[in-house]
Amino acid sequence: MIEQPRIVKICDILEESANVRTLFFKRILDFMPGQFVMVWIPLLDEKPFTISYMQKDIAGISVLKRGIFTQALHAKKIGDSIGIRGPYGKGFHTQTKLNACVVGGGIGMASLATLVDALSDITIIQGARTSSEIIYKTRFPEMKLCTDDGSFGFKGTTVDFLRELLNTRTFHKVYTCGPEKMMYQVVELCKNRGIDCEASLDRYMKCGFGVCGQCDCSGQRVCIEGPVFTATELSRMEDFGRIHILKTGERITI
Amino acid sequence: MIEQPRIVKICDILEESANVRTLFFKRILDFMPGQFVMVWIPLLDEKPFTISYMQKDIAGISVLKRGIFTQALHAKKIGDSIGIRGPYGKGFHTQTKLNACVVGGGIGMASLATLVDALSDITIIQGARTSSEIIYKTRFPEMKLCTDDGSFGFKGTTVDFLRELLNTRTFHKVYTCGPEKMMYQVVELCKNRGIDCEASLDRYMKCGFGVCGQCDCSGQRVCIEGPVFTATELSRMEDFGRIHILKTGERITI
Amino acid sequence: MSSIDLSVHLCNIRLSNPTILASGILGTTRALLKRVAESGAGAVTTKSISNEPREGHKNPTVITFDGGMLNAVGYSNPGVDAAAREFSNLQVINVPVIASVIGTQKEDFARVVDGLSDTNFSAIEIPLSCPHTPGFGLLAGQGTPEATFAITSEIRKITKLPIFVKLSPNIPEICTVAKAAEDAGADAITAVNSMGPGMIINIEAQKPILHFKVGGVTGDALRPIAIRCVYDLYKAVNIPIIGVGGVSTGRHSIEMMMAGASAVGIGTGVYYRGIDVFKKVCEEMVQWMEENNFDNINSIIGIAHD
Amino acid sequence: MSSIDLSVHLCNIRLSNPTILASGILGTTRALLKRVAESGAGAVTTKSISNEPREGHKNPTVITFDGGMLNAVGYSNPGVDAAAREFSNLQVINVPVIASVIGTQKEDFARVVDGLSDTNFSAIEIPLSCPHTPGFGLLAGQGTPEATFAITSEIRKITKLPIFVKLSPNIPEICTVAKAAEDAGADAITAVNSMGPGMIINIEAQKPILHFKVGGVTGDALRPIAIRCVYDLYKAVNIPIIGVGGVSTGRHSIEMMMAGASAVGIGTGVYYRGIDVFKKVCEEMVQWMEENNFDNINSIIGIAHD
């Protein structure tokens, strides 16, 4: 119960796509798919990342290069160190025997990856803007792929793809992680079809363990009650799909 | 591991002799004969006392009236409260099957009482200055009694009595608690006769858990390594039988 | 449930129980304040609000250690205009809401209080005591009797709401500062803010963990210090005291009130025992009072004094 | 055992390892100092010695809580004459022994140092920082830069032994006080003494537990504060620092040295881990150094600074 980063050495690096890399490190995490860790680069910052690989005593995080922090993570070499604390939050509810579908958009796919590992009867849908941004292509060869520009697989959004798919079949559960607008549509779609659904939210985080109030989404702490919420919970959360909170605490429309 | 007094209510009081009373209180103590507790009277002081009774969930301390603190304890009525922390220290090593002898002088008998309860084949010797100061007379009817003034039982010291007794029989172990000069002689006597011996020492105490250094006896903390020491340990402790340490830390000859 | 009534009055504000959410913990949004109120708090306090928006310090901003918590959040907040919007419509929260107001100059405090004048806050709290944010609190000299008097007076001029002045445990002369606040018209003292600052170094990284390097210490480590401050303040001032620092159980809360607190703030306790720490603390207080034959919570306030 | 050498030099005194028994813990008799030395301490400090004998406060004098320890022993000691007898023949102790010297006036300190001149102490430590003994330390204003300068200068005049000035963590201007000590000829800074004071109330008794009501807080609660003080002092003064406060493991000790300490005092750690805490801490330091490829303990001193 001591919330401090512990230093781990990066023992392997995998290029997942043009702008996503996975950093591997030795650490046994008592971890549920969908939970996250806070990753620390001393003197720079500390930010939340999903555990995207968990193999025996090696864990991995898949990092999309965006701003200063993720650039710094991309600059790390094998043998370099980072700090890790967690895992935090509530993960996905898994029922291994039932058939399910995961819908990942962009780096959101990282949150779903260990869930896929844990499930047996699973349909995987990944959406990306373009072919070069698709991740885990060899890891999950059976993946259904969608690109906005049609450069690979289905041309269109994951929501379009899922909607079509649901015309011919159904699932016991749909899990989703990605841009919030996309997740909102996935959740709505599932509601209409009477399918159970869970989504993993993304909010600015500071403490990660429920005291700072930064990660609020309609009174729910995304770091504690989330990041994964059920459709029922989400339907009570007005901010879902609409409002994010900046680092200052200001509300902004997504 | 929090060393703070807990308040208990005195549920019974027993007059043990002209100047000794036992205060009983409800508290289950995980306790070894010879260990002690620190007894607190709020706003007054806190001092060490042996647990002299332990029956199911009722414990008792037998208090000899001496100065301000013990007078205040004697003034307590049933229903009044005191604070208790502990038990502290190392108790007597008991081997229930072997025959043993306890030698108690004055209030020192209190430390030996629960030991007597725990042993089956036991000879009890109690010494007091005079008849009215004898304690536990009905509790241990088989007790051999000695008084300095001969007002009851053997006239003379417990050491004299023990010496005579050892002419006709022997023990596997002798346990003693009382004035240090007496204990010193008991220990010497046993050494000469090749009998195993343990003595419970009395030193001024403050913390009771080994940090303040007040209870030093030749580098041994009486509150931690004692109050019970074996004859072997005692033979390495120069101060035993010779030196006490005042509250200021000054050494005085006994 | 028992018949024991935990309600207290604090400067004419009725609290259904003496537990108050301390400033800076979960008080970022109205939704979270509402949630905390529903988790049993007798009152809730917002995260501190400044005139301009502030991003605060970079992460790590909050960590814990075996004695409590260390934080240097750096007063991140959206500024008074956004805050006034966020905390409009406070009626949805069924307990009193206290606005925590900060500033670098006394005029600054006044501007924020003014900017909140259309809201329904029940009181204004001014922390003059943060040990780890440049420009504010101790790092801006606001912890002296003189500065405390000046800032409190300034705010007194422009609001009729009760003013709570929040003090630092780091200042040996805490009673003098409290008296200055009282003289300037403060209605209550909130004691205490986080202590220190402290530092924790990750020895593998060879660097302080908090991005700001140092942060305020709260939780268990702070409790004996907070209890002593409240005990001393109870003798020094005539206005009520809100005791804050390391309270996470009913016993702690009773200890704080026996030292002299009329109400009890809880911050780090949310971490130790979850968001419903307020309910738990109240239940434990009631149980203790039953076992020890107290029926009026007010009768324990200051009872540890001779 | 490994080949890693933990020895350090402190003002030309060689310590076989950087752990030092802090003053007031077990340092009442020569026999106990010897025992602690044999339990692995690199140096040992006596309980503070005053000119006149002192009984100290009544019991309870030392209690613990979930964040550490609270004590108000009140400087009980037999006075300098009896102490000079007790601590004669220090040769039997195979590590350096530091005399802790207290006084109410600067002349008082000088008398004690003088009274110990025939003994074999390796250094004099002067705590100007006790938060809970009337007539001494903070309660006698000895924590100001001016008083620190005056007392240190007075002692400097009459002894060639290294002088360690022990400071309080309660004083915001700790660096200014340290500089005053340095200017007056101090050879090292001991940082820190206990903090607070704090108070713990037994709620059933409705009374503070310590007989003196308040006491200094030590142990885990103090560590982040002590680390911050040492970190700040390392930048402020050029003389070495003995880091004290909450150290009970090898990791703590390394953290303290990375913050800037040349040696590390241990007090409450004796409670947490037993009298052989010194040996345990050293073993843990060696193990950590091996795992992290350090071979010289001196190279970690101050390494957490940019």
Ligand SMILES: Cc1cc2nc3c(=O)[nH]c(=O)nc-3n(C[C@H](O)[C@H](O)[C@H](O)COP(=O)(O)OP(=O)(O)OC[C@H]3O[C@@H](n4cnc5c(N)ncnc54)[C@H](O)[C@@H]3O)c2cc1C
């Ligand atoms: C629960 C959770 C899991 C995440 N998992 C992953 C993951 O597996 N892989 C991945 O690449 N990204 C993940 N993210 C997002 C990741 O934290 C941001 O991409 C990263 O913080 C960006 O930092 P930056 O400095 O590179 O970019 P910036 O330029 O600082 O920010 C880019 C975006 O990241 C967001 N962001 C920045 N800091 C934080 C923060 N402290 N908390 C939350 N969001 C922040 C900003 O709001 C902005 O939208 C996750 C976020 C959350 C909340």
Ligand SMILES: Cc1cc2nc3c(=O)[nH]c(=O)nc-3n(C[C@H](O)[C@H](O)[C@H](O)COP(=O)(O)OP(=O)(O)OC[C@H]3O[C@@H](n4cnc5c(N)ncnc54)[C@H](O)[C@@H]3O)c2cc1C
């Ligand atoms: C391990 C241990 C177990 C004890 N068990 C018992 C017991 O079961 N029954 C009993 O009656 N007495 C017991 N005593 C002794 C008891 O602590 C003292 O009698 C009591 O403290 C006297 O306090 P006073 O104020 O009445 O007398 P005072 O006038 O203050 O002192 C009388 C004598 O008691 C000693 N004493 C006073 N304070 C302390 C202290 N804090 N620690 C140790 N000795 C002290 C003094 O040195 C003096 O010799 C025990 C002592 C020790 C060390």
Ligand SMILES: Cc1cc2nc3c(=O)[nH]c(=O)nc-3n(C[C@H](O)[C@H](O)[C@H](O)COP(=O)(O)O)c2cc1C
């Ligand atoms: C993460 C965190 C943020 C805080 N932010 C503020 C703040 O913005 N304003 C303020 O007055 N106090 C702030 N504090 C101090 C608390 O209000 C409270 O005084 C302190 O934490 C002691 O109480 P506790 O031990 O119950 O946490 C903060 C404390 C923590 C732990």
Ligand SMILES: Cc1cc2nc3c(=O)[nH]c(=O)nc-3n(C[C@H](O)[C@H](O)[C@H](O)COP(=O)(O)O)c2cc1C
């Ligand atoms: C029981 C006790 C007694 C103390 N007595 C003294 C003392 O006499 N002189 C002194 O300078 N410091 C005294 N101190 C303070 C310690 O030397 C040390 O500075 C403090 O305890 C912090 O270190 P720690 O956390 O390792 O205990 C005492 C501390 C304790 C716990």
Ligand code: FES
């Ligand atoms: S990140 Fe602090 S409460 Fe969620």
Ligand code: FES
């Ligand atoms: S009484 Fe404090 S060490 Fe024994």
